[in-house]
Amino acid sequence: MNRQRRASRRPRAERTQEICAAAKEAFARLGYERATMADIAAAAGIAEPTIYKMFVSKRELLYTVMTEWYASFTTELVRHLQAQADPVQKLRYLIWHHLAIIEADPALCRVFFREVRVLDDYRGSPVFELNREYTAYMTRVLEEGIERGVFRAELPVTLIRDAVFGGLEHYAWQFLAHQKPLEPASVADSFCSLIVRGIARTSDEEAAARRLDRLADRLESALDRLASSRP
DSSP: OHHHHHHHOOOHHHHHHHHHHHHHHHHHHHOTTTOOHHHHHHHHTSOHHHHHTTOSSHHHHHHHHHHHHHHHHHHHHHHHHHHOOOHHHHHHHHHHHHHHHHHHOHHHHHHIIIIITTSTTGGGSHHHHHHHHHHHHHHHHHHHHHHTTSBOTTSOHHHHHHHHHHHHHHHHHHHHTTSSOOOHHHHHHHHHHHHHHHHBOOHHHHHHHHHHHHHHHHHHHHHHHHHHHOO
16 A cells, blocks of 8 residues: 555656646635645645645745746747847837737736735745846847947946836736737837837937037037147
8 A cells, every 4th residue: 555655646747837837826826825736636636735745835936936937938039039140020029029028928917017026035036036137138148239339338228127127017908907909020020120219229320429520520620720820
């Protein structure tokens, strides 16, 4: 009997994955605060005490679920950015990718936006660090555009980054509230165009800079002639 019971036990990693999958479903369906460990245990088909053998608290389980969620979409993001050379195309992909995440998993996004980011220990959590790494991809793309002379250098990169993510989140709330479809592709085109037109160096600006250089040269020449003509 004991040998049969031990033989039927599944590996710890497998049980942990089942618990995480059940927790993700419960958090998405009920929200973090409303979901209980009993709900998660029932969804996983196990006794509630079994969860506490692997996770000391619901908070730890939440952060594990969110960490796996970040890992699920970061690999593809990095691969695509490495395959692109144009900073504008990279920026457009980042915008589309962010919207696609929201469209694919709106319930978990609502949990992250509404509940996870306001937790008292969020800023010291692994999820906070993963979010910093995720937004840093936008920072690097903007810095690359500036270095290559595509984007204007005088604008603070962090301000642009925050404007992009803040604007996308604000727009997405109508979708998250079930009021309208998200349409990531068309919105990404429009939003990218809006941002790029504001941060791109234009031919008019370059022409104006050349005119100012020529004017400065003429003024210097005039001053030299004036100085040389004095007795």
